[in-house]
Amino acid sequence: MARARLALLFCLAGCGGSLSGSDAGREDGIDADSVASADASATRDGNADVGESEQPDARVPSVDAHASEPCTTRITYGSAWIHGPEHPAQFDDASGVITWDGVCTDEGSNSYALLSNGWRPYFSGRSACVIALDARGDCAPAPSECATRITYGARWLRPDGHASDHDDVGGVVTWDGQCERAGADSRASLSNGWVPHFAGASSCGISLRYVQCGGLFANPVIDVDCPDPGVTRDGDTFVLTCTSGGAAAAFPLRTSRDLVHWTSAGHAFPAGTRPSWASGDFWAPEIHHVGDRWIVYFSARRASDGRLVVGAGIAEDVLGPYTDVGAPLVTGPSPGVIDAHFFEASDGRRFLLYKVDGNAVGARTPILLHELEPDGVTLRGSATEILTNDRAWEDPLVEGPWMIERSGTFYLFYSASYYASARYATGVARSSSPTGPFTKSSGPILTSNGAWAGPGHGSVIVGPSGEWVHVYHAWIGDRVDASPGRLVLVDRLGWDADGWPTMHAAPGAISQPIP
Numbered sequence: 001m002a003r004a005r006l007a008l009l010f011c012l013a014g015c016g017g018s019l020s021g022s023d024a025g026r027e028d029g030i031d032a033d034s035v036a037s038a039d040a041s042a043t044r045d046g047n048a049d050v051g052e053s054e055q056p057d058a059r060v061p062s063v064d065a066h067a068s069e070p071c072t073t074r075i076t077y078g079s080a081w082i083h084g085p086e087h088p089a090q091f092d093d094a095s096g097v098i099t100w101d102g103v104c105t106d107e108g109s110n111s112y113a114l115l116s117n118g119w120r121p122y123f124s125g126r127s128a129c130v131i132a133l134d135a136r137g138d139c140a141p142a143p144s145e146c147a148t149r150i151t152y153g154a155r156w157l158r159p160d161g162h163a164s165d166h167d168d169v170g171g172v173v174t175w176d177g178q179c180e181r182a183g184a185d186s187r188a189s190l191s192n193g194w195v196p197h198f199a200g201a202s203s204c205g206i207s208l209r210y211v212q213c214g215g216l217f218a219n220p221v222i223d224v225d226c227p228d229p230g231v232t233r234d235g236d237t238f239v240l241t242c243t244s245g246g247a248a249a250a251f252p253l254r255t256s257r258d259l260v261h262w263t264s265a266g267h268a269f270p271a272g273t274r275p276s277w278a279s280g281d282f283w284a285p286e287i288h289h290v291g292d293r294w295i296v297y298f299s300a301r302r303a304s305d306g307r308l309v310v311g312a313g314i315a316e317d318v319l320g321p322y323t324d325v326g327a328p329l330v331t332g333p334s335p336g337v338i339d340a341h342f343f344e345a346s347d348g349r350r351f352l353l354y355k356v357d358g359n360a361v362g363a364r365t366p367i368l369l370h371e372l373e374p375d376g377v378t379l380r381g382s383a384t385e386i387l388t389n390d391r392a393w394e395d396p397l398v399e400g401p402w403m404i405e406r407s408g409t410f411y412l413f414y415s416a417s418y419y420a421s422a423r424y425a426t427g428v429a430r431s432s433s434p435t436g437p438f439t440k441s442s443g444p445i446l447t448s449n450g451a452w453a454g455p456g457h458g459s460v461i462v463g464p465s466g467e468w469v470h471v472y473h474a475w476i477g478d479r480v481d482a483s484p485g486r487l488v489l490v491d492r493l494g495w496d497a498d499g500w501p502t503m504h505a506a507p508g509a510i511s512q513p514i515p
Contacts, residue, residue, distance in 0.1 A: 071139035073098040078130025078511035079218035080123040097139050102151035102166050104129035104207035127153045127205035130511045132216045146213040148173040153205015157197040172213055177510040178449045179204035191494055191505035213513040217260040225485025230286035231459040231471045234318040246280040258464055258514050259490050268296045268322045275311055275324035279303035288342040290376035294318050297340035308336030310354050312377050325377050335360045343403040345434050359397040365389050367401050386436040400457035410434045415456030420481035424454035428501055441500055451509035453480045463515035468493040474507050
């Protein structure tokens, strides 16, 4: 996505934040006036103590973890930060505890934040300030827990009895950057379910300050075509693979420690090792640890009759190379079955989920669940239908299943509608058993917004910080079914009071803390 790269002579590094309380939140930190400013010897462009890497650490260590080191604050700036090529990094490390009151001041078409050390980082756009402050070392006083300050712009329609212009909230709260019409006014949807309103059209003004939440990132995390991302975890490393179509090497592999910065790591089936029974259409792979080995489940077209089937490959290492089991694992009536997903319940039972590709012939598209033997590649008994496309928004199909278990409840995430359209979206159903019956949520939990279109077919996993995270694909909002293709996005899941997952501020289009 395009980002402003203007060099301003007065752009003095990142953003920071004070942590004073508000009417709606508890006191989670310290006020800007109560701490010393950063080292006055910092360079004029704010490039004090910058490390060699252009990327911030995935997770900034806590203050206590570096108690014997001098106190510093890592100031990470949101993607709208205006900086030039002389400062390629998206952060600064400054001496002392740096704070910011959360106020974002508009100046012409841009905006700026004033930090406690006098730095004044500018951002492209009005009310566009997003800053993360992470203190490390021997800092006193210093905040110790992740918290978000949400500061509202001048046109905010303040609720009765709310004297301040901000709210302080424990944990991470995000905004997707979209300003929606609300009659004659406008509104923004925050990840915690809040919906602040603003007077007039297109008048949303929100700045976000994160303290002790780690560095920032902005979607996409993979900016090339990588549909149907399947993510697994091996120790402290995440491994992602995605659809490769007819390429000679099937299913590209990427690794990451934080779900944001990805490194290429070969292919599940390098060139010359693709299953001999398959002719192409290598779609929707997922890698799972089953027993003492790794299995990649995938869809492909069988050469003998052109039917879509589910295959599997086995490896001793998560990065392969994988050896095909020798024949399709699941077949079905023409045109076939696709979108395999492996799930292991807490009681040890293992299942394979997949979709009947009925939409290709104008028929139903049920999602089936088939129990597996412990080896993960032998079917047990017969399949059970657990979901079908019976809602208007799901027309003409449901696909891309992914199941998780949380507090004794089984959640089935799925995608629906046509993948190459803005109608494509993600829904969820839940049950007390992996075999159902499943009850669907009232509607999709992840839909298109102005920045991103057709979000879906992803993986729901626990991220580095212990939060549930959705890794999925989407088109750039005005580039549906066009280059650069379906890119990979990452957003947090929330949970409402009734136990349903939520994604109120997704697809994310502005910076947020690394999950």
